Amino acid sequence: MTERKTKLTIRGLTKRYGAATALDHVDLDLTDGEFLTMLGPSGSGKTTLLWSVAGLNHPDGGKIWIDGRDATSVPASGRDIGMVFQNYALFPHLSVSENISFPLEMRKVSPRDRSLAITRALEMVKLEHVGDRFCDQLSGGQQQRIALARAFVANPSIILMDEPLGALDKKLRDHLQLEIKRLHERLGMTVLYVTHDQEEAMVMSDRICLMNQGRIEQIGTPDELYFQPKSLFAADFLGEANLIPSRITGEEAGCLIVELLGMGTVRTRSTPPRPNGPNVVHFTRPESIAIQADAENKANRLYGHVSEVVVSGAITKLFVHVGDALMKISLLTSVSQRVREGERITIGWDDDVGRVLSRSQKEAA
Numbered sequence: 384m385t386e387r388k389t390k391l392t393i394r395g396l397t398k399r400y401g402a403a404t405a406l407d408h409v410d411l412d413l414t415d416g417e418f419l420t421m422l423g424p425s426g427s428g429k430t431t432l433l434w435s436v437a438g439l440n441h442p443d444g445g446k447i448w449i450d451g452r453d454a455t456s457v458p459a460s461g462r463d464i465g466m467v468f469q470n471y472a473l474f475p476h477l478s479v480s481e482n483i484s485f486p487l488e489m490r491k492v493s494p495r496d497r498s499l500a501i502t503r504a505l506e507m508v509k510l511e512h513v514g515d516r517f518c519d520q521l522s523g524g525q526q527q528r529i530a531l532a533r534a535f536v537a538n539p540s541i542i543l544m545d546e547p548l549g550a551l552d553k554k555l556r557d558h559l560q561l562e563i564k565r566l567h568e569r570l571g572m573t574v575l576y577v578t579h580d581q582e583e584a585m586v587m588s589d590r591i592c593l594m595n596q597g598r599i600e601q602i603g604t605p606d607e608l609y610f611q612p613k614s615l616f617a618a619d620f621l622g623e624a625n626l627i628p629s630r631i632t633g634e635e636a637g638c639l640i641v642e643l644l645g646m647g648t649v650r651t652r653s654t655p656p657r658p659n660g661p662n663v664v665h666f667t668r669p670e671s672i673a674i675q676a677d678a679e680n681k682a683n684r685l686y687g688h689v690s691e692v693v694v695s696g697a698i699t700k701l702f703v704h705v706g707d708a709l710m711k712i713s714l715l716t717s718v719s720q721r722v723r724e725g726e727r728i729t730i731g732w733d734d735d736v737g738r739v740l741s742r743s744q745k746e747a748a
């Protein structure tokens with residue numbers, strides 16, 4: 384396999400607004416053709432990072448390289464970048480075709496090639512018939528597709544998308560998610576994407592970058608972020624988790640012996656970062672826990688009473704009282720074995736699915 388080249392390199396990127404630090408020494412590398420999604424709470428710096436890469440703001444520190452060239456001081460128009468933002472303003476006084484033509488004109492593409500590229504771009508987003516309309520004669524979803532076409536048309540080396548589907552209804556969002564994914568697979572450009580929708584991030588991305596207060600909290604594949612969070616913040620931010628106050632009481636054969644306070648003792652593979660001190664939080668995902676016969680051969684087994692059964696289509700959620708704590712368990716309805724509320728059940732999980740996390744950010748540092 385050939386090593387993919389690096390498309391974008393960011394080192395020490397810092398951006399302040401008055402006393403507020405929007406980006407705090409961010410380091411990030413994107414390989415050519417990668418789809419990377421930024422996730423994080425409101426105000427964590429996602430948009431600021433995209434604007435810095437686009438050249439739309441002026442960083443207070445750090446450097447950005449695109450294709451190995453220092454782009455830190457290159458103006459937006461000199462960077463080979465396409466952009467789609469939430470409610471991104473198409474030019475209302477121009478027709479759809481003129482809008483899509485804009486990045487081509489900026490790049491001084493000949494009129495003949497422009498016309499071909501516009502036709503192809505409109506076909507790509509299945510809006511061949513609207514080229515002559517003005518943008519304000521299109522629905523919100525159609526406008527967003529035109530914005531996509533405009534971002535892709537000049538085949539830029541990087542495409543930045545800031546919540547491009549945020550304002551759309553679920554059905555259109557699902558459809559455009561697929562469309563963007565297909566375009567990315569077909570055209571192979573590098574994508575830096577922002578969304579608030581965790582599912583969207585998991586479905587679309589090669590890697591997810593989780594931001595917290597202007598810093599990268601964790602970066603990795605969707606699977607790594609979901610099942611192997613490195614901090615309480617990451618565990619808590621993505622999806623649902625069982626987070627149980629716990630104490631490390633020993634270590635044996637690569638496993639930590641962990642007392643889940645008020646629940647019982649389990650073994651958990653020791654993985655970095657190792658928390659300082661014995662007081663920790665034990666993490667499992669609801670879907671990592673088995674019940675009844677499936678739990679019997681697991682390294683960790685506990686016993687509890689079912690307090691609530693919630694069937695929502697293909698997934699059944701159980702809330703199980705184990706000692707003083709309530710564990711959430713998520714099962715396929717087809718294997719949930721029709722447990723009933725009040726029933727005593729065995730729950731279990733392997734020693735490599737739980738994780739031990741520092742109780743506070745400070746301890747983890």
Ligand SMILES: Nc1ncnc2c1ncn2[C@@H]1O[C@H](COP(=O)(O)OP(=O)(O)OP(=O)(O)O)[C@@H](O)[C@H]1O
Pocket residue numbers: 400403404405423424425426427428429430431432
């Ligand atoms: N033009 C600006 N002037 C002053 N402060 C700003 C400006 N733009 C952003 N900020 C601040 O910088 C921080 C990061 O903002 P940013 O827009 O990057 O967050 P975000 O992660 O994109 O949030 P959201 O999910 O709400 O879009 C916030 O504290 C924000 O208030």
Ligand SMILES: [Mg+2]
Pocket residue numbers: 429430431545
């Ligand atoms: Mg934003």
